Amino acid sequence: MKTVKRCLLVILAILAASCGGRKEAVVPGHLSAGAEQTARGTPYYERGCYARALEHFTRAQELYTAVGDRQGMAMSANNIGVVYRAIGEAGAAIPFFEDALRLYGDPGEPDRVRQALSNLAAAQADTGDLASAGKNIDAALKIENGGTPFVPALTVKGILLARLGDVKGAETVLKEALDAVGRGHPEGGAAANYAMGELLLGQSRFQEAAPYFDRALERDRKAGFYGGIADDLAALGRCRAGVRDDAAAVRSWEQSVRIYALLGMGEKVRSTMALLEEAAKRSDSDIGLTRALAERWLRGELTDSLCE
Numbered sequence: 001m002k003t004v005k006r007c008l009l010v011i012l013a014i015l016a017a018s019c020g021g022r023k024e025a026v027v028p029g030h031l032s033a034g035a036e037q038t039a040r041g042t043p044y045y046e047r048g049c050y051a052r053a054l055e056h057f058t059r060a061q062e063l064y065t066a067v068g069d070r071q072g073m074a075m076s077a078n079n080i081g082v083v084y085r086a087i088g089e090a091g092a093a094i095p096f097f098e099d100a101l102r103l104y105g106d107p108g109e110p111d112r113v114r115q116a117l118s119n120l121a122a123a124q125a126d127t128g129d130l131a132s133a134g135k136n137i138d139a140a141l142k143i144e145n146g147g148t149p150f151v152p153a154l155t156v157k158g159i160l161l162a163r164l165g166d167v168k169g170a171e172t173v174l175k176e177a178l179d180a181v182g183r184g185h186p187e188g189g190a191a192a193n194y195a196m197g198e199l200l201l202g203q204s205r206f207q208e209a210a211p212y213f214d215r216a217l218e219r220d221r222k223a224g225f226y227g228g229i230a231d232d233l234a235a236l237g238r239c240r241a242g243v244r245d246d247a248a249a250v251r252s253w254e255q256s257v258r259i260y261a262l263l264g265m266g267e268k269v270r271s272t273m274a275l276l277e278e279a280a281k282r283s284d285s286d287i288g289l290t291r292a293l294a295e296r297w298l299r300g301e302l303t304d305s306l307c308e
Contacts, residue, residue, distance in 0.1 A: 261298050
């Protein structure tokens with residue numbers, strides 16, 4: 001089962017003087033600078049522009065460290081770890097998640113401790129340390145915060161169970177996560193749908209998997225998460241190919257390849273293009289334009305970058 005590269009950022013609000021009514025406290029510039037960098041980096045992360053996001057989150061960490069803001073330092077460590085994991089460097093992410101947990105220390109902020117534990121468990125699972133991942137995700141699931149189900153933690157638990165070979169248990173936990181999404185707890189909804197799709201796809205249940213990827217795609221499009229959109233389309237291509245609808249697979253993979261190319265994700269372009277080429281041969285489809293556009297965009301020949 002593929003790993004879902006979607007973790008939770010932590011964002012702190014920036015206080016400023018209100019234009020009317022009660023005035024809020026004004027935070028001096030040197031104290032609000034870290035939050036401003038976080039706010040600048042978050043849209044890049046949400047679009048899948050990870051290099052730009054990392055620049056801002058790293059700067060935020062430096063600024064929070066300079067003023068001894070423990071909460072901000074913990075938040076920044078978590079966010080840096082999230083980006084490293086998103087770009088496939090789970091080993092580099094782990095120390096940042098561990099640092100975030102040490103800095104949070106007192107579990108007086110259960111939501112943030114729970115987030116950091118979930119992110120750490122996901123990264124440990126990526127590196128194959130399933131025992132540590134299991135310990136940390138179970139700790140995250142034990143933290144209650146107003147009785148609200150924490151969809152991201154349930155999703156990580158489901159993925160971990162699948163990796164351990166407990167497919168039935170994984171499906172049960174992921175259904176629990178999706179039920180929570182349906183009851184109005186949308187945080188992590190795209191990742192939960194994607195994870196369920198991957199679980200079913202791994203069992204060659206292609207027709208059952210497709211609607212979950214469709215729902216993930218709908219959520220990622222609404223959020224403007226370009227990288228997620230490309231992943232969802234790539235997965236839908238695998239579903240279509242699985243039922244031997246190569247023409248439909250080509251349509252999905254062509255869209256996916258183009259988005260990966262726009263984002264400069266060369267490795268994903270190459271791996272998806274290999275699947276696309278084979279499906280195009282089987283369906284006698286002309287993908288010459290997609291090939292040409294992908295090559296052009298990977299060379300950086302764009303009117304404007306999606307990450308600017």
